[in-house]
Amino acid sequence: MSQFATEFRRGWRPLLAAGIGTGSGVTGLSFYGFGVFVLPLVAAFGWTRGEVSAAASFLILGSAITSPIVGSVIDRFGARRVGIASLLALAVAYAALTTLQGSLAMFYAAWLLLALLGGGTTPVVWTRTVNLWFDRGRGLALGLALAGSGIASMFAPPLLTRVIADYGWQTGYLVMGAFLLMVAIPLVAILLDERPADRPEVASAHASTAAPNALPGVELADALRSLTFWKIGVGFFFVSAVVAALIINLVPLLIDRGLTPTAAAATAGMMGMAVLIGRVAIGYLLDRHSASAVAAVVLGSCALGCVVLAMPDSSSWMLTISVLALGLAAAAEVDLVAYLSSRFFGLRAYGKIYGWQLTSFYLGAAGGPL
Structure with missing residues (x-):
């Protein structure tokens, strides 16, 4: 069996976990689910579409701030713990959005905080795991993992639109948080492993978090x-x-x-x-x-x-x-x-x-x- 095929046979579980993490994180579910809340929030609080949409800039800004910080943390402690903790914090942030009372400043602050808490769900975390498992097939593996956000863009908007139409925008945020707690986090916890046995240099580096070199x-x-x-x-x-x-x-x-x-x-x-x-x-x-x-x-x-x-x-x-x-x-x-x-x-x-x-x-x- 070629090295290319061997990598995918041995690494499909962490690859799937990386795809789930990418699709469930701030660059997946948060970003692509954002748009379906615009009109309901306009109707609820009287904001303009432009005012609501501007919150997406705070999501991007927060991701820009956290990326190098999260990168340093995962180099030291690994992606698994950081990714799971950040997904959990992101679920809590979605629940907090249901408490909005009409302050536009608080709305912007909430999305900035959401991005900061969800910083451990960006591609910097999940691609590190993919790179540890794949060498010969790294390009395809990265493409498959990052396709998770594309899948989120296809399914999140129509599903959330239906939930919001039937139960309101607050329930939409709660469903996003529940998905992380009940689906994404358990699957990532079960599937994600950063110690490929067929790459000794990687396995030895993760035998102790004190040995990143x-x-x-x-x-x-x-x-x-x-x-x-x-x-x-x-x-x-x-x-x-x-x-x-x-x-x-x-x-x-x-x-x-x-x-x-x-x-x-x-x-x-x-x-x-x-x-x-x-x-x-x-x-x-x-x-x-x-x-x-x-x-x-x-x-x-x-x-x-x-x-x-x-x-x-x-x-x-x-x-x-x-x-x-x-x-x-x-x-x-x-x-x-x-x-x-x-x-x-x-x-x-x-x-x-x-x-x-x-x-x-x-x-x-x-x-x-x-």
Whole structure:
């Protein structure tokens, strides 16, 4: 049996746990479930849609703040304890949202606190586990794990919409918390193991939390002196800014190009499937081709898509292809940063290094739509 197949045969349980964690965390359930609460909160408190939607910026800001901190913690104590504790705190935060009384400032503070408490559920935690178990098949494994957020984007909105319509927005938040307590946390606790026996250097590093230096790679200080670190961070800052700006404004852009509102929404909806399929496909390609070449093709396609979106006489099929290219770029962002960080800098200080890269990514995403 090849090393590629062996890794997936032995590591499917932690891989599944990482996918569940990604889909259940702040970049999955919290982010993709946010939108269905906008109109109910507008009706309940008289806020505008813009005022409610602005809370998503605090979610992104909180994730940017916590990523390097959480990265340092998981390098020292491992991802399992941090991930489970953060999922538990996130469940409590959802319950706390049901106590909102109409203060917009408190609403923003609540979402910032939710992001801080849920900082241990971001990709920096779950991708570390994947990297420990997978080497030859790391790209595909990362794509599958991070596809958890894509699955959340498909199922969370319609299910939560039904719950809110029948029982109210408070029950919607309670259902999110209950899902974490009754499904996500037990499964992660059962499935997640950070000690692959077929990788002695990893197993020895986790035999004692005092031995993180047993893992291969460089320290954060060494990475900071590397031009590669800054190329990745700055490059994906701008990539995330562009992609986030396009996603936020995609439907209005398509309407400006002549599509009806219904057709624009349907075309934009194709991006979600492109993200889900793209994560797996791009991960597969990363295991077989140069990461730089894969990134160039995917992001170059997105750049061409931007040109098409800027053309006033683009046909509907050209706009559809542009949306699919945007979906592939959105799929590649976090996956590529995780893959490149592990390949260039190793696993010794992966949490710290990838944490800082994610901070750059989140700041770009927060500033892009402005």
